Amino acid sequence: MAKTDSNPTQNSRRSFLKQTGSAVAGGSFLAGSSFLITGTKASGAIDGANDRVRIAVAGLNGRGQAHIAGWAKAPNVELAYVADPAGKVLAKRMDSLASRAEGKLTTRGIGDIRQALDDPTVDAISIATPNHWHSLMTIWGAQAGKHVYVEKPMSHDIAEGRVVVEAQKKYGVVIQHGTQRRSNAGVAGLHEALKSGKLPRLKIAYGYCCKPRNGIGHEPISDPPADLNWEHWKGPAVIDQYHANYVPYDWHWFWETGNGDLNNQGTHQLDVARWAIDDDQTHPTRTMAIGSRFQWDDQGVTPNTMFAMAEYPNGQMVFFNVRNVNYEGYERQVFNEYYLEDGSIITGEGNYKILRPGASKAEPLKLDQGHVTPGGNWNAFIAAVRAGDPSMANGNVMDAHYGCVLGHIMNNSYRLGTEVPFSETASDFGGNEDAIEHFGRLHNVMSEGVGISGSDAKYQLGPMLTFNADTERFEGERADEANGLVKDANNPGYEVPSVDAV
Numbered sequence: 001m002a003k004t005d006s007n008p009t010q011n012s013r014r015s016f017l018k019q020t021g022s023a024v025a026g027g028s029f030l031a032g033s034s035f036l037i038t039g040t041k042a043s044g045a046i047d048g049a050n051d052r053v054r055i056a057v058a059g060l061n062g063r064g065q066a067h068i069a070g071w072a073k074a075p076n077v078e079l080a081y082v083a084d085p086a087g088k089v090l091a092k093r094m095d096s097l098a099s100r101a102e103g104k105l106t107t108r109g110i111g112d113i114r115q116a117l118d119d120p121t122v123d124a125i126s127i128a129t130p131n132h133w134h135s136l137m138t139i140w141g142a143q144a145g146k147h148v149y150v151e152k153p154m155s156h157d158i159a160e161g162r163v164v165v166e167a168q169k170k171y172g173v174v175i176q177h178g179t180q181r182r183s184n185a186g187v188a189g190l191h192e193a194l195k196s197g198k199l200p201r202l203k204i205a206y207g208y209c210c211k212p213r214n215g216i217g218h219e220p221i222s223d224p225p226a227d228l229n230w231e232h233w234k235g236p237a238v239i240d241q242y243h244a245n246y247v248p249y250d251w252h253w254f255w256e257t258g259n260g261d262l263n264n265q266g267t268h269q270l271d272v273a274r275w276a277i278d279d280d281q282t283h284p285t286r287t288m289a290i291g292s293r294f295q296w297d298d299q300g301v302t303p304n305t306m307f308a309m310a311e312y313p314n315g316q317m318v319f320f321n322v323r324n325v326n327y328e329g330y331e332r333q334v335f336n337e338y339y340l341e342d343g344s345i346i347t348g349e350g351n352y353k354i355l356r357p358g359a360s361k362a363e364p365l366k367l368d369q370g371h372v373t374p375g376g377n378w379n380a381f382i383a384a385v386r387a388g389d390p391s392m393a394n395g396n397v398m399d400a401h402y403g404c405v406l407g408h409i410m411n412n413s414y415r416l417g418t419e420v421p422f423s424e425t426a427s428d429f430g431g432n433e434d435a436i437e438h439f440g441r442l443h444n445v446m447s448e449g450v451g452i453s454g455s456d457a458k459y460q461l462g463p464m465l466t467f468n469a470d471t472e473r474f475e476g477e478r479a480d481e482a483n484g485l486v487k488d489a490n491n492p493g494y495e496v497p498s499v500d501a502v
């Protein structure tokens, strides 16, 4: 890991950042209050009375603010650093912190998270950068002995996710994925009931990521803004030239930096769907996707419409819908559904209803709460850090890896797709009747709701890919092309190490 020339330990003074009107007494932190501690503790060791956790947040524009607020509410957590490569974003966040600080603000604003990694008194980092940075920064964090809270998706491609897994094993740090539904004991309870046989066996776990969005237009190639360290923003991502649609947020819709909505919002629902699959299953072995970027005629390239399916070796399936196009009467659907072998359908999120075969109305499904580390996503991470126990993470590194790869291989099928006429019989989905029926519903929304029609309209139909769950490589038809998508190219100085070199 490259070293920086800063002296991050120079601020040895503690001070406190006031977030609300509550009071901090005697220089100590009142557990459960809404203060954010800033400053530096004398030692990085987390023990006994000095169990303060010092954390550095990377990525400050959108989700990074939720991270700061989340750590502020966690007892005895100290915001040591905030990092962002854009000078204006960093200055704005620092101003905001300073305006709420009691006394001198000692949180350090930095452009490069490696300054915080070099500080032995930092215990953990929390990553809210664009997706292409998630794995590399997590790996750097593990190598530096820091615990890591990393936003979803933990990986931008299949191979780097595996490196994170191996880094976690080697360095033993806590890694928690930003899939906060993993902290929901109601969701855990349903999945435990499904797996223990208290409910009929799960056949299809279905995720929906259907929230309306708009196109992003076209931005010309230009110089990056003067305050932005563009080389560092790109980091591992190979991007030819800057345009203003990358920064901020709309990087989601370019494959070099994002993963489309399937592995954006959809990561939450993909993760829940996979969590419901039997515990002895790792990756699906067959997957395919069909979709398009309808309606917008913009610069983004990832699909705004998608139906994808994945089949696990035990026959259980994950189905997934993405539907971002906007139209009058749009039905927002961001949730999961469970189709059981006896024909029942379960819906809800932590508070479930079941529609039994032949019944006209769904009935409430009363279940025991499942096992999660209590306290919500932020507190669970801090509890795991204090205990030094990676298994306490709500959404650990393996959960993250399997959930993200599920989305990556669906996206890979889509990316290898060919154009076919816009039709409800665009694919036979390997003969899967359930998939044919569910794709038909999405197709109807596109034709009747969105009004897509005519010979110019096309779907991009991806091949049925075969994935070897042991080697994490594709096999069989189109395998060479699919394996070309397993690992992204990286820029010099920002290479994701190999599994052997981690």
Ligand SMILES: NC(=O)C1=CN([C@@H]2O[C@H](COP(=O)(O)OP(=O)(O)OC[C@H]3O[C@@H](n4cnc5c(N)ncnc54)[C@H](OP(=O)(O)O)[C@@H]3O)[C@@H](O)[C@H]2O)C=CC1
Pocket: 058, 059, 060, 061, 062, 063, 064, 083, 084, 085, 086, 089, 111, 112, 113, 128, 129, 130, 131, 133, 151, 152, 153, 178, 179, 180, 228, 232, 233, 234, 235, 247, 248, 249, 250, 264
């Ligand atoms: N769990 C959840 O519910 C949610 C999770 N997320 C996840 O959070 C992540 C961030 O999303 P969002 O905030 O919407 O995206 P934004 O683009 O709005 O913000 C990302 C920030 O990261 C900064 N950044 C880029 N590279 C680096 C780097 N090397 N070091 C530090 N900061 C960097 C960006 O810099 P710049 O200032 O130049 O743009 C920007 O400020 C995404 O991965 C997303 O999936 C988002 C929303 C909710």
Ligand SMILES: O=C1CO[C@H](CO)[C@@H](O)[C@@H]1O
Pocket: 264, 265, 268
């Ligand atoms: O639009 C968004 C808001 O909710 C999602 C939840 O993780 C985000 O990631 C996404 O970018």
